[in-house]
Amino acid sequence: MAATGRGMGVDVTLVGLGAAVLADQLGDLVGGMLTRLHAERAVRLRLGVAVEGLSGSGGRVSGVRLASGELLPAETVVVAIGSRPATGWLHGSGLSVRDGVRCDSRCRAAPGVYAVGDLASWHHEKLDRRLRLENRTNAVEQAQIVAANLLGEDRPYVPLPYFWTDQYDTKIQAHGFFPPGARADVVEGDLEQNRFVALYHLEGKVTGVLGWNMAKAARLHRGRVADAIGV
Numbered sequence: 001m002a003a004t005g006r007g008m009g010v011d012v013t014l015v016g017l018g019a020a021v022l023a024d025q026l027g028d029l030v031g032g033m034l035t036r037l038h039a040e041r042a043v044r045l046r047l048g049v050a051v052e053g054l055s056g057s058g059g060r061v062s063g064v065r066l067a068s069g070e071l072l073p074a075e076t077v078v079v080a081i082g083s084r085p086a087t088g089w090l091h092g093s094g095l096s097v098r099d100g101v102r103c104d105s106r107c108r109a110a111p112g113v114y115a116v117g118d119l120a121s122w123h124h125e126k127l128d129r130r131l132r133l134e135n136r137t138n139a140v141e142q143a144q145i146v147a148a149n150l151l152g153e154d155r156p157y158v159p160l161p162y163f164w165t166d167q168y169d170t171k172i173q174a175h176g177f178f179p180p181g182a183r184a185d186v187v188e189g190d191l192e193q194n195r196f197v198a199l200y201h202l203e204g205k206v207t208g209v210l211g212w213n214m215a216k217a218a219r220l221h222r223g224r225v226a227d228a229i230g231v
Protein backbone atom coordinates (compact mmCIF):
# COMPACT_ATOMS: atom_id res chain seq x y z
CA MET A 1 0.00 0.00 0.00
CA ALA A 2 2.82 2.38 0.91
CA ALA A 3 4.71 1.63 -2.30
CA THR A 4 1.62 2.00 -4.47
CA GLY A 5 0.69 5.24 -2.72
CA ARG A 6 4.13 6.70 -3.33
CA GLY A 7 3.97 5.53 -6.94
CA MET A 8 0.82 7.64 -7.29
CA GLY A 9 2.58 10.64 -5.78
CA VAL A 10 0.71 10.49 -2.47
CA ASP A 11 2.39 11.46 0.83
CA VAL A 12 2.64 8.29 2.90
CA THR A 13 3.49 7.73 6.55
CA LEU A 14 3.99 4.14 7.63
CA VAL A 15 3.43 3.45 11.31
CA GLY A 16 4.27 0.12 12.93
CA LEU A 17 5.12 -1.46 16.24
CA GLY A 18 8.21 -3.26 14.92
CA ALA A 19 11.61 -1.60 14.83
CA ALA A 20 11.86 -2.21 11.06
CA VAL A 21 9.39 -2.85 8.22
CA LEU A 22 8.25 -6.51 8.33
CA ALA A 23 11.18 -7.44 10.59
CA ASP A 24 8.85 -9.53 12.77
CA GLN A 25 7.85 -11.55 9.71
CA LEU A 26 11.13 -11.69 7.73
CA GLY A 27 13.89 -10.96 10.23
CA ASP A 28 16.28 -8.07 10.75
CA LEU A 29 18.26 -8.37 7.50
CA VAL A 30 15.28 -8.11 5.15
CA GLY A 31 13.45 -5.81 7.59
CA GLY A 32 16.41 -3.42 7.40
CA MET A 33 16.47 -3.57 3.59
CA LEU A 34 12.72 -2.89 3.39
CA THR A 35 12.99 0.00 5.82
CA ARG A 36 15.74 1.54 3.69
CA LEU A 37 13.76 0.94 0.52
CA HIS A 38 10.73 2.82 1.83
CA ALA A 39 12.85 5.60 3.34
CA GLU A 40 14.62 6.10 -0.01
CA ARG A 41 11.23 6.53 -1.67
CA ALA A 42 10.33 9.24 0.83
CA VAL A 43 7.86 7.21 2.89
CA ARG A 44 7.85 8.80 6.36
CA LEU A 45 8.49 6.06 8.86
CA ARG A 46 7.22 6.00 12.44
CA LEU A 47 8.45 2.63 13.65
CA GLY A 48 8.39 1.13 17.11
CA VAL A 49 5.38 3.19 18.09
CA ALA A 50 1.74 2.29 18.64
CA VAL A 51 -1.31 4.03 17.23
CA GLU A 52 -3.58 5.28 20.00
CA GLY A 53 -6.48 6.46 17.93
CA LEU A 54 -7.81 8.59 15.12
CA SER A 55 -8.94 12.18 15.21
CA GLY A 56 -11.47 13.78 12.94
CA SER A 57 -14.84 15.44 12.74
CA GLY A 58 -18.05 15.11 10.81
CA GLY A 59 -17.34 11.46 10.07
CA ARG A 60 -14.03 12.24 8.34
CA VAL A 61 -10.62 11.34 9.64
CA SER A 62 -8.07 14.15 9.91
CA GLY A 63 -5.24 12.56 11.84
CA VAL A 64 -3.66 9.58 13.55
CA ARG A 65 -2.68 9.86 17.23
CA LEU A 66 0.47 8.00 18.22
CA ALA A 67 1.44 6.77 21.68
CA SER A 68 4.45 9.12 21.47
CA GLY A 69 2.01 12.04 21.52
CA GLU A 70 2.57 12.90 17.86
CA LEU A 71 -0.49 13.66 15.76
CA LEU A 72 0.00 12.73 12.10
CA PRO A 73 -2.25 14.65 9.71
CA ALA A 74 -4.08 12.19 7.43
CA GLU A 75 -6.83 12.31 4.83
CA THR A 76 -6.93 8.55 4.35
CA VAL A 77 -5.97 5.85 6.84
CA VAL A 78 -5.36 2.23 5.93
CA VAL A 79 -5.50 -0.10 8.91
CA ALA A 80 -3.51 -3.28 8.31
CA ILE A 81 -3.06 -4.90 11.70
CA GLY A 82 -4.06 -8.49 10.99
CA SER A 83 -7.35 -10.23 11.50
CA ARG A 84 -9.04 -12.59 13.90
CA PRO A 85 -10.85 -15.75 12.80
CA ALA A 86 -14.63 -15.30 13.08
CA THR A 87 -15.31 -18.35 15.22
CA GLY A 88 -17.75 -16.78 17.68
CA TRP A 89 -20.65 -18.77 16.23
CA LEU A 90 -18.81 -21.99 17.13
CA HIS A 91 -18.49 -21.21 20.84
CA GLY A 92 -20.30 -23.87 22.79
CA SER A 93 -20.13 -26.33 19.87
CA GLY A 94 -17.51 -28.45 21.60
CA LEU A 95 -14.85 -27.54 19.02
CA SER A 96 -11.68 -25.90 20.21
CA VAL A 97 -11.54 -22.40 18.72
CA ARG A 98 -8.49 -20.78 20.24
CA ASP A 99 -6.78 -18.90 17.37
CA GLY A 100 -9.02 -20.51 14.75
CA VAL A 101 -10.63 -23.92 14.59
CA ARG A 102 -8.11 -26.31 16.08
CA CYS A 103 -7.55 -29.31 13.77
CA ASP A 104 -5.30 -32.32 13.63
CA SER A 105 -2.78 -32.96 10.84
CA ARG A 106 -5.67 -34.02 8.53
CA CYS A 107 -7.42 -30.66 9.09
CA ARG A 108 -10.08 -32.53 11.09
CA ALA A 109 -11.54 -30.64 14.02
CA ALA A 110 -13.72 -33.54 15.22
CA PRO A 111 -15.05 -36.73 13.63
CA GLY A 112 -16.79 -35.58 10.44
CA VAL A 113 -15.85 -31.92 10.97
CA TYR A 114 -13.03 -30.31 8.96
CA ALA A 115 -11.78 -26.74 8.60
CA VAL A 116 -9.89 -25.03 5.77
CA GLY A 117 -8.51 -21.60 5.00
CA ASP A 118 -7.84 -18.61 7.19
CA LEU A 119 -9.71 -19.95 10.17
CA ALA A 120 -8.14 -23.41 10.29
CA SER A 121 -5.27 -23.98 12.68
CA TRP A 122 -3.74 -27.38 12.09
CA HIS A 123 -0.79 -29.48 13.12
CA HIS A 124 1.91 -29.49 10.41
CA GLU A 125 3.25 -32.98 10.86
CA LYS A 126 6.68 -32.37 9.34
CA LEU A 127 7.34 -29.22 11.32
CA ASP A 128 5.66 -30.63 14.38
CA ARG A 129 4.00 -27.31 15.03
CA ARG A 130 0.61 -25.71 14.81
CA LEU A 131 0.07 -23.28 11.94
CA ARG A 132 -2.68 -21.01 10.69
CA LEU A 133 -2.01 -19.34 7.36
CA GLU A 134 -3.86 -16.46 5.76
CA ASN A 135 -3.44 -16.58 2.00
CA ARG A 136 -5.28 -17.89 -1.01
CA THR A 137 -2.78 -20.58 -1.94
CA ASN A 138 -3.22 -22.08 1.49
CA ALA A 139 -7.02 -21.96 1.29
CA VAL A 140 -6.94 -23.79 -2.06
CA GLU A 141 -4.27 -26.38 -1.23
CA GLN A 142 -5.78 -27.14 2.16
CA ALA A 143 -9.22 -27.58 0.61
CA GLN A 144 -7.79 -30.13 -1.83
CA ILE A 145 -6.43 -32.22 1.04
CA VAL A 146 -9.66 -31.94 3.00
CA ALA A 147 -11.70 -32.95 -0.06
CA ALA A 148 -9.52 -36.06 -0.43
CA ASN A 149 -9.84 -36.87 3.28
CA LEU A 150 -13.62 -36.42 3.15
CA LEU A 151 -13.64 -38.96 0.34
CA GLY A 152 -11.86 -41.55 2.44
CA GLU A 153 -8.15 -40.82 2.01
CA ASP A 154 -5.88 -40.18 4.94
CA ARG A 155 -3.57 -37.36 3.90
CA PRO A 156 -1.71 -35.00 6.21
CA TYR A 157 -1.56 -31.36 5.11
CA VAL A 158 2.16 -30.58 4.89
CA PRO A 159 2.59 -27.55 2.61
CA LEU A 160 5.68 -25.45 2.02
CA PRO A 161 4.15 -21.98 2.23
CA TYR A 162 4.95 -19.42 -0.45
CA PHE A 163 4.27 -15.74 -0.82
CA TRP A 164 5.50 -12.88 -2.96
CA THR A 165 5.34 -9.14 -2.74
CA ASP A 166 6.33 -6.41 -5.20
CA GLN A 167 7.37 -3.15 -3.57
CA TYR A 168 8.28 -0.42 -6.08
CA ASP A 169 10.60 -2.25 -8.49
CA THR A 170 11.74 -4.75 -5.85
CA LYS A 171 10.33 -8.26 -6.19
CA ILE A 172 10.43 -10.51 -3.16
CA GLN A 173 9.65 -14.22 -3.24
CA ALA A 174 9.59 -16.30 -0.07
CA HIS A 175 9.31 -20.08 0.26
CA GLY A 176 9.05 -21.84 3.60
CA PHE A 177 9.07 -20.49 7.13
CA PHE A 178 10.72 -17.45 8.70
CA PRO A 179 10.40 -18.08 12.42
CA PRO A 180 11.47 -15.53 15.03
CA GLY A 181 15.16 -15.97 15.80
CA ALA A 182 16.00 -17.56 12.42
CA ARG A 183 19.35 -16.49 10.95
CA ALA A 184 19.35 -15.19 7.36
CA ASP A 185 22.52 -15.89 5.34
CA VAL A 186 23.04 -14.39 1.89
CA VAL A 187 23.93 -17.34 -0.39
CA GLU A 188 23.72 -15.66 -3.80
CA GLY A 189 24.02 -12.11 -5.07
CA ASP A 190 24.69 -9.35 -2.57
CA LEU A 191 22.94 -6.59 -0.70
CA GLU A 192 24.89 -3.84 -2.44
CA GLN A 193 23.72 -5.00 -5.88
CA ASN A 194 20.15 -5.08 -4.62
CA ARG A 195 19.82 -8.73 -5.70
CA PHE A 196 20.26 -11.58 -3.30
CA VAL A 197 18.99 -14.89 -2.05
CA ALA A 198 18.92 -15.45 1.72
CA LEU A 199 18.60 -18.86 3.32
CA TYR A 200 17.01 -18.90 6.77
CA HIS A 201 18.23 -21.33 9.45
CA LEU A 202 16.95 -22.06 12.90
CA GLU A 203 18.80 -24.41 15.24
CA GLY A 204 21.00 -25.61 12.38
CA LYS A 205 18.07 -26.45 10.11
CA VAL A 206 17.11 -24.67 6.89
CA THR A 207 13.57 -23.27 7.26
CA GLY A 208 13.07 -20.90 4.34
CA VAL A 209 14.52 -19.07 1.37
CA LEU A 210 13.88 -15.51 0.30
CA GLY A 211 14.75 -13.97 -3.07
CA TRP A 212 15.21 -10.20 -3.37
CA ASN A 213 15.08 -9.43 -7.09
CA MET A 214 16.25 -13.04 -7.68
CA ALA A 215 13.04 -15.03 -8.08
CA LYS A 216 14.49 -17.79 -10.23
CA ALA A 217 17.49 -18.40 -7.99
CA ALA A 218 15.22 -18.47 -4.92
CA ARG A 219 13.03 -21.07 -6.62
CA LEU A 220 16.10 -23.24 -7.22
CA HIS A 221 16.87 -23.16 -3.49
CA ARG A 222 13.28 -24.07 -2.63
CA GLY A 223 14.18 -27.77 -2.98
CA ARG A 224 16.74 -27.43 -0.18
CA VAL A 225 14.07 -26.04 2.09
CA ALA A 226 11.58 -28.74 1.13
CA ASP A 227 14.21 -31.45 1.72
CA ALA A 228 15.19 -30.00 5.09
CA ILE A 229 11.57 -29.93 6.23
CA GLY A 230 10.74 -33.24 4.57
CA VAL A 231 7.80 -32.14 2.42
Ligand SMILES: Cc1cc2nc3c(=O)[nH]c(=O)nc-3n(C[C@H](O)[C@H](O)[C@H](O)COP(=O)(O)OP(=O)(O)OC[C@H]3O[C@@H](n4cnc5c(N)ncnc54)[C@H](O)[C@@H]3O)c2cc1C
Binds near residue numbers: 117
Ligand atom coordinates in the same frame (compact mmCIF):
# COMPACT_ATOMS: atom_id res chain seq x y z
C1 LIG B 1 -7.60 -6.87 1.94
C2 LIG B 1 -7.11 -8.28 1.74
C3 LIG B 1 -6.17 -8.53 0.75
C4 LIG B 1 -5.70 -9.83 0.55
N1 LIG B 1 -4.77 -10.05 -0.44
C5 LIG B 1 -4.32 -11.29 -0.66
C6 LIG B 1 -3.39 -11.55 -1.71
O1 LIG B 1 -2.97 -10.65 -2.45
N2 LIG B 1 -2.95 -12.82 -1.88
C7 LIG B 1 -3.39 -13.84 -1.09
O2 LIG B 1 -2.96 -14.97 -1.30
N3 LIG B 1 -4.28 -13.62 -0.10
C8 LIG B 1 -4.75 -12.39 0.14
N4 LIG B 1 -5.65 -12.16 1.15
C9 LIG B 1 -6.06 -13.29 1.99
C10 LIG B 1 -7.12 -14.13 1.29
O3 LIG B 1 -8.19 -13.30 0.90
C11 LIG B 1 -7.62 -15.19 2.27
O4 LIG B 1 -6.52 -15.96 2.74
C12 LIG B 1 -8.61 -16.14 1.63
O5 LIG B 1 -9.72 -15.43 1.16
C13 LIG B 1 -9.06 -17.17 2.68
O6 LIG B 1 -10.09 -17.95 2.15
P1 LIG B 1 -11.16 -18.57 3.14
O7 LIG B 1 -12.08 -19.35 2.29
O8 LIG B 1 -10.46 -19.22 4.27
O9 LIG B 1 -11.92 -17.34 3.82
P2 LIG B 1 -12.79 -16.18 3.17
O10 LIG B 1 -12.38 -15.92 1.75
O11 LIG B 1 -12.72 -15.05 4.16
O12 LIG B 1 -14.23 -16.79 3.15
C14 LIG B 1 -14.95 -17.02 4.34
C15 LIG B 1 -16.42 -16.83 4.02
O13 LIG B 1 -17.20 -17.27 5.13
C16 LIG B 1 -18.25 -16.37 5.34
N5 LIG B 1 -18.69 -16.52 6.73
C17 LIG B 1 -18.07 -16.11 7.86
N6 LIG B 1 -18.80 -16.44 8.95
C18 LIG B 1 -19.90 -17.06 8.48
C19 LIG B 1 -21.05 -17.64 9.11
N7 LIG B 1 -21.22 -17.62 10.42
N8 LIG B 1 -21.98 -18.19 8.31
C20 LIG B 1 -21.83 -18.22 6.95
N9 LIG B 1 -20.78 -17.70 6.32
C21 LIG B 1 -19.82 -17.13 7.06
C22 LIG B 1 -17.63 -15.03 5.03
O14 LIG B 1 -18.63 -14.08 4.75
C23 LIG B 1 -16.77 -15.37 3.80
O15 LIG B 1 -17.52 -15.27 2.61
C24 LIG B 1 -6.17 -10.88 1.37
C25 LIG B 1 -7.11 -10.62 2.36
C26 LIG B 1 -7.57 -9.34 2.55
C27 LIG B 1 -8.59 -9.08 3.64
